[in-house]
Amino acid sequence: MPRETPSTEADLLLEFKSVNTYYGDLHVLKDVNYAIRRGEIVSLLGGNACGKSTTMKTIMGVVRPTRGTVLFDGEPIERLSTSARVRRGIAPVLEARRLFPRMTVFENLEMGAYTRKRGSEFNEDLERVYSLFPRVKERRNQLGGTLSGGEQQMVAIGRALMARPRLICMDEPSMGLSPLFVEQVFDIIQEINRQGTTIFMVEQNAAMALSIAHRAYVLQTGVVVLSGTAAELKENPSIREAYLGELQVNAAA
Amino acid sequence: MTTADVYLQQVINGTSLGAMYALLALGFTLVYGILELINFSHFNVFMVGSFVGLGMLELFGVEPNAAALTGFALIGVLVATFAVTMLASGLLGVVIERVALRPLRNVKGPAAMITTIGVSYILFNLVLLGVGADAKNFPSPLPSISFAIGGAVLRLREILIWIASLLLMGGLTYFVQFTKMGKAMRATAQDPDAARMMGVEVDRVIIMAFFLGSALAGAGGLMFGLYYNLTSYVIGFTTGLRAFTAAVLGGIGNVPGAMVGGVLIGLIEAFGSYWISAAWADVIIFSILVLVLVFKPAGLFGRLAPNKS
Numbered sequence: 001m002p003r004e005t006p007s008t009e010a011d012l013l014l015e016f017k018s019v020n021t022y023y024g025d026l027h028v029l030k031d032v033n034y035a036i037r038r039g040e041i042v043s044l045l046g047g048n049a050c051g052k053s054t055t056m057k058t059i060m061g062v063v064r065p066t067r068g069t070v071l072f073d074g075e076p077i078e079r080l081s082t083s084a085r086v087r088r089g090i091a092p093v094l095e096a097r098r099l100f101p102r103m104t105v106f107e108n109l110e111m112g113a114y115t116r117k118r119g120s121e122f123n124e125d126l127e128r129v130y131s132l133f134p135r136v137k138e139r140r141n142q143l144g145g146t147l148s149g150g151e152q153q154m155v156a157i158g159r160a161l162m163a164r165p166r167l168i169c170m171d172e173p174s175m176g177l178s179p180l181f182v183e184q185v186f187d188i189i190q191e192i193n194r195q196g197t198t199i200f201m202v203e204q205n206a207a208m209a210l211s212i213a214h215r216a217y218v219l220q221t222g223v224v225v226l227s228g229t230a231a232e233l234k235e236n237p238s239i240r241e242a243y244l245g246e247l248q249v250n251a252a253a
Numbered sequence: 254m255t256t257a258d259v260y261l262q263q264v265i266n267g268t269s270l271g272a273m274y275a276l277l278a279l280g281f282t283l284v285y286g287i288l289e290l291i292n293f294s295h296f297n298v299f300m301v302g303s304f305v306g307l308g309m310l311e312l313f314g315v316e317p318n319a320a321a322l323t324g325f326a327l328i329g330v331l332v333a334t335f336a337v338t339m340l341a342s343g344l345l346g347v348v349i350e351r352v353a354l355r356p357l358r359n360v361k362g363p364a365a366m367i368t369t370i371g372v373s374y375i376l377f378n379l380v381l382l383g384v385g386a387d388a389k390n391f392p393s394p395l396p397s398i399s400f401a402i403g404g405a406v407l408r409l410r411e412i413l414i415w416i417a418s419l420l421l422m423g424g425l426t427y428f429v430q431f432t433k434m435g436k437a438m439r440a441t442a443q444d445p446d447a448a449r450m451m452g453v454e455v456d457r458v459i460i461m462a463f464f465l466g467s468a469l470a471g472a473g474g475l476m477f478g479l480y481y482n483l484t485s486y487v488i489g490f491t492t493g494l495r496a497f498t499a500a501v502l503g504g505i506g507n508v509p510g511a512m513v514g515g516v517l518i519g520l521i522e523a524f525g526s527y528w529i530s531a532a533w534a535d536v537i538i539f540s541i542l543v544l545v546l547v548f549k550p551a552g553l554f555g556r557l558a559p560n561k562s
Binding site: 081 | 436440444447448449451454
């Protein structure tokens, strides 16, 4: 599955260059470097409080790096507002989905397209979301808060697609979903990727993440300790022990 | 007058007062829904609005002894007076947000709420300084036409208040339900962080909430003047507190709740004044508030705080 295309500057969609992020005195990301190429699914693995969510917040502009640069499509974006980043083509799938509970599914999708003009493209995007998720179409007049977790995740992914993004940042897409839904969601993520959208995904479920990712980074207490193709990482003994092993123990319990 | 006539009269009076309370309650609810802030300066934005309306009417030459206007002249004066009053009050709300509240946006605790009390007192004293302590006669451009319905009397001022409030509340409902900005306001009220991630500029949503709420309060202030034929620098506190009660009664943060709560408070005031005594109106209103808070703390229609899910 990993692509053998050589990496050049023009291939890079998102880049972290020596990014350092602080919460007050707490140093969260320490000289972190990522390079995500167009068309890839890249997964970010790590335990609790390792800086995964901070990475997502740094990409979306909720947290600003103290030092270092974030490049999107070759241009620095670390000073831009969240809104400006969404306009440039970065859309989030938020942790725990975060649908607007008292808005309908359709209105939630509209919110995903908030930075875009309403027109024929909106309708195309809507049709695309409905064809990827027929269930979302069925539920379009229901309030977001009344859906099951899996349905909410479909709407959350659809909402991100409505921004017509070049990069989707997913924070824990499998969290709280039944194994059946996790399979479905990951199939859809691959399908979206095949249709041309780059995906950067934070995921606790390392086995699942490595099964669809082209490459992955491993973050530990704010430092990238390992990176490589998904195939390489799956074979790496320390990964097997720390992430894949741990998961099997959880599954058995 | 039969008992039925008297009751009908209380309904006429109560719904007129209630429409005014509802307009004022909407401002509390819009701002609370988004910032979880009780904006006490809203009381006196309402009061300033009634003086802006008074100034506009005087500008149009409407005076206590002048002949009443009719036809297009009447409609023109009313529309212009409402428009200018609402615009001025709305801008006052935006200035208050920008100058006094935005710098405190990320300060936790009651600092912002206490600031709104301070702003309220500043407005109160500025108007006292500017126009003096006497109640001012509020001229009405309306001809004194009234209709007898049985023994009850329906005057033009009540019809005006009903029509204007229905238009304003209908307009607000349309805005919040169907426009892009309105949807952004609802999304921000439900989950501000997620709304920001969709690209919503939350500062603009907050400005819009203050503008709309304050503009509606200004319209309410103008109605107060037209209804009671007077205004004064003190009207903000009593009326504001009743409207705030209306917002809590309907479930603060809930837009339809504020509308229903306002009308209920107006009816309670009218019937309470009739059955017991006008002097007891506030006692009745606040007793009902206490009962609601004890038995249904989130108000009749719920939503005490945005559900962050």
